[in-house]
Amino acid sequence: MAMHPSTQPNGDHGVPPSPDEVIDKLRDLVSVNHLDQDVAAMHIRAMALMGRLKSLHRAANTATRVRKDATADARHEMDQSHLGLQNLLYEKRHLEREIEKCRQFASIYQDVPLYSMEEFKRLAPEEACTEDVLSDEHQLMLNRLSFELAERQRLDLRRKELLQRKEDLLKESKTKAATMDNVKSQIDQLIKSAADTRKKIETFVPSIQTPDAIAPG
Template sequence: MSPQTTEEPYEAVINGLQALVDPAYLTHDPAALHARASALTGRLKSLARAANSATRATKNLTAAARHDMDQSHLGLQNLLYEKRHLEREIEKCRQFASVYQDIPLYTLDEFKVLAPPEASTDDVLSDEHQLLLNRLSFEFVERQRLDKMKKELIQQKEELLKESKAKLSTMDSVKTQIETLVKVASEVQKKVDELVLPIPTVNADTPG
């Protein structure tokens, strides 16, 4: 209900009530005046209820519109936040330095010579992405092979060191035994020398 259509009935009812208190109506039938006043009062109350309903409806519409606007604003803020987040993630991806960039690889010429033929076909060489994948794969296999060889050499070295230590220990043991035997022999010789009487020296001038 528009303000104009609401004000006009209000004005008509108010004018009607004011007219009832005009001195010109003093000679009219009181019952008729009372009925007229009751009718106008009822009409006024009806208009007031209609105005209140219209006000509530307007408030509800305003609240709904404000809620929709708030939801739209919130949705827009969420989209802007998501947009900024995606932009940051994209920038991170652009600036990301992958580990493979720091891995020293075989040169392309070395790769062509050392890698299996199927890893360096013309189709592969014309595809930079696939070529890089094949080079990384070959590098991985080569490093596994070299690592295995390194471990085998380390094991051989440890076994040789162990064997060398065992031989050195045996030599030390033999040396100790020899020194012990020499010492014992020396002591035995000393005791023998003490027990054996010295042979008298024969004088050549003494007659026989």
């Protein structure tokens, strides 16, 4: 994993040199070892050491600030990673609950009376009950449900056709019955009219005796 530029051990913002050496030299300047030295030279040397010490102090402050920034960045990345992990765990638990709900879900298909496996294999299309389908429990159930739906739709359509045919036959029968009743009524009227006509004829025309009815002379 690549390190942050500010955290490289050998970078521009690495750990600054220790000030111990400079401090030791300053202590040495004020020791009894240099009492006989030229004061001006000692002052110049001390100022140089102080400048070096200030430079090291600034470098230490800069390194400290850089390290604080690097630590803050690392903490932020760690917090983001932790948050991402928490989100993943939450999503995992959510998916596990949903999977369990799906497993416990009681679908209506479980109560639907289906054709038996023998009937399904015998009546269903060949592609609906291949070896691959029969070895796949999920796909087999889908195919059985699809076949059951298609059969019910077919039978329902056939039932509707038969009902419509029945209604048509009933209408035709009623029509023929009405026609027959009308014809019978007309025949009855013709018979009655013929009988009335015969009575009138018998009233106005004398009866004619047949030869067999005349007595021998």
